[in-house]
Amino acid sequence: MNIFTYEVKSQARSFLVWNVALLLTVIIFMGGVYPIYAESAQDILEMMKGFPEGFLEAFGFNIACLFSYGGFYSFSYVYIALVASIMAVIVALSIFAREKKMKCLDFIFTKPISRPALFGIKTLASLSIVILSNIIYSIINLVVYYLNGQDSEMAGRFVLASSGLLFTQLVFLAIGVFLSTFMKKIRSVSGIATSVGFIAFILTALANLLEEEAMYFITPFKYFDPLTVMEEGHYEVxxxxxxxxxxxLCMGSSYVRFIKSDVHAV
Amino acid sequence: MYAIETKGLTKSYGKSRGIIDVNLCVNEGEIFGFIGPNGAGKSTTIRTLLSLIHKDSGVARIFGLDCEKDREKILTEVGYLPSEVFYYDNMRAIDLLNYSASFYKKDCTKRIRELSDALELDVHKKIEDMSLGNKKKVGIVQGLLHSPRLIILDEPTSGLDPLMQQTFFELIQKENQRGATVLFSSHILSEVQKICDRVAIIKEGRIIQTEKISELQQNSYKKVSFTLKENTLEDFQMQGAARIEFQGNSVSFIYRGDCNLLLRQLSNYTLLNVDISEPSLEEIFMHYYAE
Structure with missing residues (x-):
């Protein structure tokens, strides 16, 4: 458990910063913008009619359901998921590529712990951070939901829709682990994480624009779409x-590489 | 049972050579030198023993255990100091040492203090703010803090000043007196000469000689130089003579063979001066590399 404690402790500052960012995003969108937005629905609708359809689709403006709480959360979700995905990749890279980045692979790999156990503990540490972050996120999200005077009958669905962020983060955590183990050099953790997040964001915009189902499969922000849950009560299988x-795929291939790869002198 | 035993140990990096058919036997309790220039295969051998890299073929055992299958069991008994030390950023030396100690099921607090005191290491400083020499000291303490049965040192003295090198050698000798086996890899022959019992010379991935330091220096090789009284010598050849160098009317070489034959050969010349002495390990080593 020494490695687990060390990994979790060393993520404390980053955890704090990214959770504040995540919570601020949801509070600003759902607690700040939504009430004003809902009140000015008619004016906004008129204004949006002036925008090209492609532009509205690319940025996730679904006029038909934008004024419902679920609809607006679904629109906001792309931006929340952007922050969350960057955070997840940072967690994975920081934990799995720490020794590679600091050139101290020799240190950890000459300690009496097996490589599978080391991979397992690092995975557990990453999961703990992401899960804890999502518990806080879901609680705050639900508080904001009730503060907005939303229907308590739909709260169950909203909690499920909220939990989509955890599953999305798990996808990005796996992508981060894959990058950590397969990239030869890790120069900037935040640079790589931001790139991954923005690629996913652009893919989402493209998928919205093209409305091609095949595109959705390579768009992780679309896997756990909150609107589907709010309308149908479940995610799409x-x-x-x-x-x-x-x-x-990411975790399996990373595990094999982590176990089998040679650690060369720096 | 040997502390280290390899048989036909081979590792290549794609098309480039690593080590070929390396056979080593290091007895428990000895200080074993492992010498060769950079790129000869010293680090590859060590990294294969530590299971940092995977062998292509052959056998590698430490205390009779297979280096890959019994990796964790072996590593509880091994202390390793790499040639270049890198540790985690934002960590004080004491935190790194405590973290390192947490991998062994024993209390290393006292040993950390003893070693840090001996090396005059300020353990409360951040590692990233330390000089190369002090980082190396952290490496030495973290390699020895669990009182390992086998100590593997890969070019250990780089970055240490001469006084600290002396302290380091004394530490290693104390560890050896306690019963620890030491594998000492270096390209600095004088330091190997100083503390090792036996030495293996590695050249282009192959072990070319394993001998006792004393035998290597005293019994086999002679450094010979002679000066002719009058004319200069343009050619000199003799069986057993190597690294023959001419300078004016002087000739010098390393000789291995029957000393009577040597004297008979020298008696053919009218000599002004002759000097037959023990060669340094460096000169013997260069002889191996010239062959």
């Missing part, structure tokens, strides 16, 4: 399978 496939 095909995207759950896609997420499981991405996670399994």
């Amino acid at each position: 095909k995207y759950i399978i896609a997420a499981i496939f991405v996670i399994s």
Whole structure:
């Protein structure tokens, strides 16, 4: 457990910063913007009619349901997921690529702990951070939901929709682990994480614009779409399978590389 | 049972050579030198023993255990100091040492204090703010803090000043007196000469000689130089003579063979001066590399 404690402790500052960012995003969108937005629905609708359809689609403006709480959360979710995905990749890179980045692989790999155990503990540390972050996120999200005077009958669905962020983060955590183990050099953790987050964001905009179902499969922000949960009460199975496939592929290949790879002198 | 035993140990890096058919036997309790220039295969051998890299073929055992299959069991008994030390950023030396100690099921607090005191290491300083020499000291303490049965040192003295090198050698000799086996890899022959019992010379991935330091220096090789009284010598050849160098009317070489034959050969010349002495390990080593 020494490694677990060390990894979790060393993530404390980053955890704090990214959770504040995540919570601020949801509080600003759902606690600050939504009430004003809902009140000015008619004016905004008129204004949006002036925008090209492609522009509205690319940025996730679904006029039909934008004024419902679920609809607005779904629109905001892309931006929340952007912050959350960057955070998840940072967690994975910081924990799995720490020794590679600091050139101290010799130190950890000459300690009496097996490589599978080391991989397992690092995975557990990453999961703990992401899960704890999502518990805080879900609680705050639910508090904001009630503060907005939303229907308590739909609260169950909203909690499920909220939990989509955890599953999305798990996908990005796996992508981060994959990058940590396969990239030869890790120069900037935040640089790589931001790039991954923005690629996912751009893919989401493209998928919204093209409305091609095939595109959704390579768009992790779409796997756990809150609007589907709010309207139908469940996630779409095909995207759950896609997420499981991405996670399994990334974690499986990373595990094999972590176990088998040679550690060369620096 | 040997502390270290390899048989036909081979590792290549794709098309480039690593080590070929390395056979080593290091007895428990000895200080074993492992010498060769950079790129000869010293680090590859060590990294294979530590299971940092995976062998292509052959056998590698430490205390009779397989280096890959019994890796964790072996590593509880091994202390390793790499040639270049790198540790985690934002960590004080004491935190790194405590973290390192947490991997062994024993209390290393007293040993950390003893070693840090002996090396005059300020353990409360951040590692990233330390000089190369002090980082190396952290490496030495973290390699020895659990009183390992086998100490593997890969070019250990780089960055240490001569006084600290002396302290380091004394520490290693104390560890050896306690019963620890030491594998000492270096390209600085004088330091190997100083503390090792036996030495293996590695050249282009192959072990070319394993001998006792004393035998290597005293019994086999002679450094010979002679000066002719009058004319200069343009050619000199003799079986057993190597690294023959001409300077004016002087000739010098390393000789291995029957000393009577040597004297008979020298008696053919009218000599002004002759000097037959023990060569340094460095000169013997260069002889191996010239072959």
